[in-house]
Amino acid sequence: MSMTIDAFTHALTERFFDTLTSEYEFSGLSGRPAFLWDMEQRLEDMEEYGIDKQVVSMAPLPFWKGLSDEDALEITRLANDEIQRLADEYPDSIIPVGTVPKVTDDLMAEFERCSDDLDLAGVQIFSNIDGEPLDRPQFEPLFETAERTDTPLWLHPQLHDWYGWASEYMDHRLFGWPFDTTLAMSRLVFGGITRKYDFDLVTHHGGGMVPFFSGRIDTFYETRKQYPENYADTHLPDFDKPPSEHFAEFHADTALGGAVAPHECAHDFFDDTLVFGTDYPFGPDRGRAGIESGLAAVEAMDVDSATRADIRSGNLLSLID
Numbered sequence: 479m480s481m482t483i484d485a486f487t488h489a490l491t492e493r494f495f496d497t498l499t500s501e502y503e504f505s506g507l508s509g510r511p512a513f514l515w516d517m518e519q520r521l522e523d524m525e526e527y528g529i530d531k532q533v534v535s536m537a538p539l540p541f542w543k544g545l546s547d548e549d550a551l552e553i554t555r556l557a558n559d560e561i562q563r564l565a566d567e568y569p570d571s572i573i574p575v576g577t578v579p580k581v582t583d584d585l586m587a588e589f590e591r592c593s594d595d596l597d598l599a600g601v602q603i604f605s606n607i608d609g610e611p612l613d614r615p616q617f618e619p620l621f622e623t624a625e626r627t628d629t630p631l632w633l634h635p636q637l638h639d640w641y642g643w644a645s646e647y648m649d650h651r652l653f654g655w656p657f658d659t660t661l662a663m664s665r666l667v668f669g670g671i672t673r674k675y676d677f678d679l680v681t682h683h684g685g686g687m688v689p690f691f692s693g694r695i696d697t698f699y700e701t702r703k704q705y706p707e708n709y710a711d712t713h714l715p716d717f718d719k720p721p722s723e724h725f726a727e728f729h730a731d732t733a734l735g736g737a738v739a740p741h742e743c744a745h746d747f748f749d750d751t752l753v754f755g756t757d758y759p760f761g762p763d764r765g766r767a768g769i770e771s772g773l774a775a776v777e778a779m780d781v782d783s784a785t786r787a788d789i790r791s792g793n794l795l796s797l798i799d
Contacts, residue, residue: 480787481530483573484769485794486632486682486731486755488537490514491560502549513764517564520759521571527769532758533794535575535602535632536561542579543608543637551584558588562596573798575632577602581617589620593627599798600680601629604636605662612662613669624677630729630797631679635659635686660686667724670715678729678797680753684740685730689747692722722747729797731755732789736771738778745779745789753794 492515513519514537524532536557542550558576565574576592578585578601592598601624607617624631635655644650659681666672666679681688688695699721702709717724729751734740745752756772758765776789 481791482528483791483794484529484532484756485753486733487532487534487758489534490537494560513759523766531573533573533575536577547582550580554588558592574598575600575602580607581620586619586623589623593629600632602632602634604634605658606636611665613665613671621671621675621677625675633679633681656683656686660688663688680729684734684744688725689743692747695722696720732772733757736775738775741775741779750793752789754790
């Protein structure tokens with residue numbers, strides 16, 4: 479059987495957590511989330527389920543929300559150093575991905591440090607930056623740097639201030655995160671970022687709503703182009719192909735909860751840019767259920783063995799090698 483790589487997992491380190499809570503007064507977690515830095519358990523779970531490697535980024539809780547640029551830089555440098563340390567300690571198991579949460583000159587220098595000095599496999603960014611969409615002009619240095627350094631981006635959704643009641647049943651995460659991913663992808667496509675800059679980007683949770691609504695993307699676009707007088711407040715670019723094809727140039731992971739139909743929908747849309755991912759160690763049984771159901775879903779997909787091998791590792795290796 480081919481190698482299996484989990485393309486989207488997270489970790490904390492105890493040092494990072496202690497620094498965050500003691501020096502930056504972060505209170506977004508209750509108790510000590512030791513499961514996020516339990517490497518012994520992680521390696522046992524990987525061996526049990528046949529995961530050869532994990533792509534690991536710092537757990538993207540809202541650490542940076544509200545921090546000054548100076549504090550954000552300090553905590554980001556620590557996060558990236560710690561992720562690299564994990565990879566140095568477990569080189570056969572961990573593929574490290576850094577994090578850059580904002581766009582400043584100093585943080586763009588940190589991006590380059592991730593790529594050049596730390597030799598990380600990629601950089602994690604968020605679906606909005608302090609509530610602003612990613613196609614704002616002030617964020618273009620992020621994509622220029624990704625292109626110039628040939629560094630893949632991992633896009634993680636960010637909490638946003640939805641309705642006040644959206645958190646009562648975790649809707650702000652359950653549906654809000656895939657929706658925020660979808661908004662980010664839309665802004666990058668319709669805002670012209672993907673045509674202006676050449677970069678690779680891995681989206682979480684199967685690319686959010688995009689695969690299911692790919693037909694809606696194209697028909698809405700055509701409607702607005704055919705009847706501009708009805709949509710005077712809508713600015714749309716001119717594409718030389720259906721806009722859904724621009725969305726399909728992104729990568730997407732299979733962190734979809736183990737249901738087979740969404741896996742096949744995502745594959746039908748993304749094809750050879752779909753990568754296996756689980757969001758470990760989050761979910762039931764501290765992520766173990768997600769590994770088991772995710773692997774079973776990939777095995778049950780109506781694809782040939784070569785395609786299945788590409789989803790399990792080949793597509794990701796093509797991205798990072």
